[in-house]
Amino acid sequence: MGVEKRTTKEWQKLDSAHYLHPFTDFKGLAQKGSRIIEKADGIYLWDADGNKILDGMAGLWCVNLGYGRQELVDAATRQLEQLPYYNSFFQTSHPPAITLSRLLAEVAPEHLNHVFFAGSGSESNDTIIRLVRRYWQLKGQPDRQTIISRVNAYHGSTIGGATLGGMKGMHDQLGLTIPGVVHIEQPYWFGYKGDLDRDAFGLDTAGALERKILELGAENVAAFIGEPIQGAGGVIIPPATYWPEIQRICDKYGILLIADEVITGFGRLGEWFGSQHFGIKPDLITFAKGVTSGYLPLGGVLVGDRVADVLTTDGGEFTHGYTYSGHPVCCAVAIKTIELLRDEKVIEQVKNVTGPHYAKRWAELADHPLVGEVRTTGLMGAIELVKNKQPRELFAPTGDVGFICRNACFANGLVMRSVGDTMISAPPLVITVEQIDEMARLARKCLDDTAAQVL
Numbered sequence: 001m002g003v004e005k006r007t008t009k010e011w012q013k014l015d016s017a018h019y020l021h022p023f024t025d026f027k028g029l030a031q032k033g034s035r036i037i038e039k040a041d042g043i044y045l046w047d048a049d050g051n052k053i054l055d056g057m058a059g060l061w062c063v064n065l066g067y068g069r070q071e072l073v074d075a076a077t078r079q080l081e082q083l084p085y086y087n088s089f090f091q092t093s094h095p096p097a098i099t100l101s102r103l104l105a106e107v108a109p110e111h112l113n114h115v116f117f118a119g120s121g122s123e124s125n126d127t128i129i130r131l132v133r134r135y136w137q138l139k140g141q142p143d144r145q146t147i148i149s150r151v152n153a154y155h156g157s158t159i160g161g162a163t164l165g166g167m168k169g170m171h172d173q174l175g176l177t178i179p180g181v182v183h184i185e186q187p188y189w190f191g192y193k194g195d196l197d198r199d200a201f202g203l204d205t206a207g208a209l210e211r212k213i214l215e216l217g218a219e220n221v222a223a224f225i226g227e228p229i230q231g232a233g234g235v236i237i238p239p240a241t242y243w244p245e246i247q248r249i250c251d252k253y254g255i256l257l258i259a260d261e262v263i264t265g266f267g268r269l270g271e272w273f274g275s276q277h278f279g280i281k282p283d284l285i286t287f288a289k290g291v292t293s294g295y296l297p298l299g300g301v302l303v304g305d306r307v308a309d310v311l312t313t314d315g316g317e318f319t320h321g322y323t324y325s326g327h328p329v330c331c332a333v334a335i336k337t338i339e340l341l342r343d344e345k346v347i348e349q350v351k352n353v354t355g356p357h358y359a360k361r362w363a364e365l366a367d368h369p370l371v372g373e374v375r376t377t378g379l380m381g382a383i384e385l386v387k388n389k390q391p392r393e394l395f396a397p398t399g400d401v402g403f404i405c406r407n408a409c410f411a412n413g414l415v416m417r418s419v420g421d422t423m424i425s426a427p428p429l430v431i432t433v434e435q436i437d438e439m440a441r442l443a444r445k446c447l448d449d450t451a452a453q454v455l
């Protein structure tokens, strides 16, 4: 028994009869039918009709080592046999969680030596809210409650994560959000209509943090949270001036700096963590997705010495945790993922070879009539679709053309995702130079097919 064999049509019918998908218009999907993905290997997927598709999104930014890695399957199988589950409540622990904690401290920036485990990125950000408020209580400054985030940020979909995030559509459905979270502008140069140059714009946008701190009173501000590069918001790569200025402002007012590295962690930008790429020293790092290459769900928070020293010396119970915090099988797969990233020098390859090659191939797409801007860092990239290049004219309403382009991608055997009219991609980190060439060829074909429909 288990998973049965059926035709695409049969799957689609059962799918809409029973399965409520995440972030989906249920009625719209029922009319169209889902794409049924049946198997995968390396950087490729196959649908139930046997079509081969290049996965330019690494699943959902997570399958960094590609599909079909037997080492990860074996690590999970061995751990399932040895100890499939035990908790870390009530003063117990187990070798997989301990080993992974040590390994994370080893690959993380020097000042991050402790970890709290969760089951996902969203849960990890909920944990962050708890940790940050606990820290300031222990420090005797309980008024420091407010966390400053950014418009268009994605920090997950639990109520905590969605509150921290800056997605308007999510807030509109959420009703009352958790108090003590405010949002400032995002460093989105392409979307900016003023006349500051890139670097001046980066400084000015970071300056919004200082303006907000002064408005609220620094004595009320607990932390700032940001993705080194906003992912789900459309791969928003900030100007080089942005993050150093954010760091300076956090230091000046003593507020905690949180980097949500659920996407940028574990090699996506050619360093173990995106914070290293941007030269910042966060007090807390959220991770998930790539830590297990997506094979099993695991997330967590890397806790810097500044916070850990207070948490571990002040005593008293931290009244927070999850049944699956430090799940042994997920930890075993994470350990193997990190070992493979390290031993196969995957991250060095992204930094020195595949990242620069992807940047070059993507930059070549900028000559296309439909393309207003291309930007990449490491293996994370965006293509902005425009109606007219010079003077720049965007499509209205936003999103229809992106949607057409996303469908053209599927039709041509490529997964790219659309965010409004921005086409984003983040292929598995094991993609080769030749496969990047193939991806760029497919992307140009998708742009041509889209242009034929909309220009």
Ligand SMILES: *Cc1c(COP(=O)(O)O)cnc(C)c1O
Binding pocket: 061, 119, 120, 121, 122, 123, 154, 155, 156, 157, 227, 231, 232, 260, 261, 262, 263, 288, 289, 299
């Ligand atoms: C995906 C994501 C999350 C949420 O992770 P889940 O595992 O889906 O809960 C949080 N932050 C960022 C930056 C993400 O990309």
